[in-house]
Amino acid sequence: MQCIRSALLSTRGRLLPVRSLSSxxxxxxxxxxxxxxxGGYVAAIKAAxxxxxxxxxxKGATFGGTCLNVGCIPxxxxxxxxxxxxxAKHEFASRGIxxxxxxxxxxxxxxxxxxxxxxxxxxxxxxFKKNGITSVHGHGTIVTPNQVIVKNNDGGRxxxxxxxxxxxxxxxxxxxxxxxxxxxxxxxx
Numbered sequence: 018m019q020c021i022r023s024a025l026l027s028t029r030g031r032l033l034p035v036r037s038l039s040s041x042x043x044x045x046x047x048x049x050x051x052x053x054x055x056g057g058y059v060a061a062i063k064a065a066x067x068x069x070x071x072x073x074x075x076k077g078a079t080f081g082g083t084c085l086n087v088g089c090i091p092x093x094x095x096x097x098x099x100x101x102x103x104x105a106k107h108e109f110a111s112r113g114i115x116x117x118x119x120x121x122x123x124x125x126x127x128x129x130x131x132x133x134x135x136x137x138x139x140x141x142x143x144x145f146k147k148n149g150i151t152s153v154h155g156h157g158t159i160v161t162p163n164q165v166i167v168k169n170n171d172g173g174r175x176x177x178x179x180x181x182x183x184x185x186x187x188x189x190x191x192x193x194x195x196x197x198x199x200x201x202x203x204x205x206x
Contacts, residue, residue, distance in 0.1 A: 043151060046072045046179040049165045051157045054082020057185030058141050064183075065148035072177055073150055074157035074167050080141035081134075082187055090137060094130040153177070159184075 047069035050061040058080055061073040079086060105119045145152055155169035159182055167175040 043177045049179040052185035053080040079138040
């Protein structure tokens with residue numbers, strides 16, 4: 018690993034502290050998978066099981082993409098717990114189960130959700146390790162048909178030389194010319 022030294026000038030012309038950025042190269046991989054959501058992590062694991070030297074690039078701190086970290090899984094965990102609350106509050110009595118003072122303990126619900134998310138994302142990390150998948154955390158950019166450069170989350174840079182690249186980055190909303198962003202509600206009550 019080599020260090021790249023960079024110094025920046027402040028607005029008054031003085032040098033700011035020098036920061037070392039690590040730079041590394043991963044050579045001879047068969048496949049780079051960019052993204053570790055449900056499509057990316059399954060593809061990376063299968064490729065490794067088939068004998069390909071596989072690298073997975075993930076911009077987040079944990080594997081699983083939006084679905085496992087902040088989307089589908091956390092939402093379903095909270096929704097499932099809200100169904101339990103509703104049943105305890107409104108349905109148990111008709112089945113002969115009486116519970117007084119049913120309350121929502123939001124911090125406990127959030128902790129249960131976080132525990133589920135951690136178990137699943139940790140499971141992916143374990144499968145990556147078991148199958149010999151190299152992981153790089155950062156933002157990957159395809160620079161040639163056989164090279165990906167990753168701006169690592171820690172500020173460094175990793176260059177990955179590969180035979181194949183699989184893009185599994187999920188999707189984002191695309192705004193078309195003339196349409197307003199849905200970030201603000203179109204209808205107000």
